Amino acid sequence: MNEFVFLYRGGQAGRSPEQAQQMMQKWMAWFKELAENGHVKDRGQPLERAGKLVNGKRKTVTDGPFAEAKDLVGGYTLILAKDLDEAAELSKGCPILEVDGQVEVRPVMKLNM
């Protein structure tokens, strides 16, 4: 099994409490299925929207990132899969895709030493 990171970007929150709850239930169901099939190495963490950007040699610190909501990473998960194709296939069940979000699937680099 190989490791992958799912980065979740964008995705609109539900416009009503009922929609938010349904979205929540979909996430729970999705993670449950992934976990039952042994694909979850670490469920991961949510990330706050606001942070700091530290830049260059001068180490200037600015507020940010002020990316548009659709580009902002909202959290990550560590996934176990056979290969990149399988990992991408697994990401298709992510509920964020139903609300205009994205999942970025990145293999964790493997060191063969």
Add this chain to the structure above:
Amino acid sequence: MELSEHLFRHEAGRMVATLTRIFGVHNLALAEDVVQEAFCRALEVWKFRGVPENPSAWLMTTAKNRALDVLRRERTARTFAPELTRQLESEWTLAPTVEEEFGAAAIKDDALRMMFSCCSPRLAEDAQVALILHILCGFSVDEIASAFVASHAAVEKRIMRSKKVLAGSRKLFDISGAEDFARRLPAVQRALYLLFNEGYHGASPEKAVRVELCQEAMRLTSMLLKNALGATPSTYALAALTFLNAARLPARLDTSGHLTALADQDRSQFDQALAEEGLRLLERSATGPELTDYHVEAAIAWVHTSAQRTEDTDWAMIISLYDKLMALRPSPIVALNRAIAIAQREGPQRGLEEIQAIQDSERLRKYPFYHAALGELEIGSGHLEDAREHFVAALRLARNPMERSFFEHRISACK
């Protein structure tokens, strides 16, 4: 940890009610924003860490912390609830005050206070119902529009206007004064009654939506019963009528969501637990001198629910109850139902005569079940051609696919 059904929706109502009391009713929109943020946060965090042990408490605490931020940030720019102004101004008292206002004792009556505030005489009845659904039951504009089979634009306009009226009232309704409470209570009962009826008789084609509206009305009525001033015989009667009718709901709409005629309902599908609770409530309503239309409607529902078969129904009792209802709250719809009961007892011809005698039947003619009732009675009298015409008229007025298929079915029976 699984989320209980409609948890977010119900918590939304509780949180808005509490936040509005602290922020002041003029800051209703701000309270709604804070609730929206609490849900966003819950979604972001719970996705990864799982649903907490006590999701309601988690949401309330998140709303409280956010409220503290807002109060600190905006206390120079805004005024909040007038009775809390002084405590919220100083950093020394701010946090303890907010803590106390979010305590179990303080938030206990917030939803009820909001319910009474929504039933302001400055709002029309349908506006009150929409506002209760929106604020206390957490329905979005789209969800209300689909439940009422109205356009998004029309519902949005109604909600916006009603919120403006509510936000413009100087303060929330004070539910501690017995006299004011008693004066506003009938309007609150009426709104809950209309909410229930929207589910029971309403136009939404979706069974789930209608059941939900009925359940919301029952939940809020139970809330009213938990308050000493709210637990009057008439509130018990209202609760009884909702339980006794809800007991019949599974049989009224069959599994595919089709309407079933009273005579064809499978009575084994009646919800016995609801029926028993309804009867218990009806017994509790029978104290004091007051006989309200809710008492009479609950009694009618009980006679229907308790009959083993349609032909066992005590029609004489139902007719006399409709006579009482006509005396208390005359309306063409009540008269129509009375005529149908008379037909059951004295034959279709008598029923037709009674329908013809109904005063101001203008409004009734727009109601599909008026024509359907005429159709049924004509079938009973053997006039299939007339019956068919009535069902065709009903079909023209059908409000959803469910009613349409019901009337089409009846038309094909007229051969």
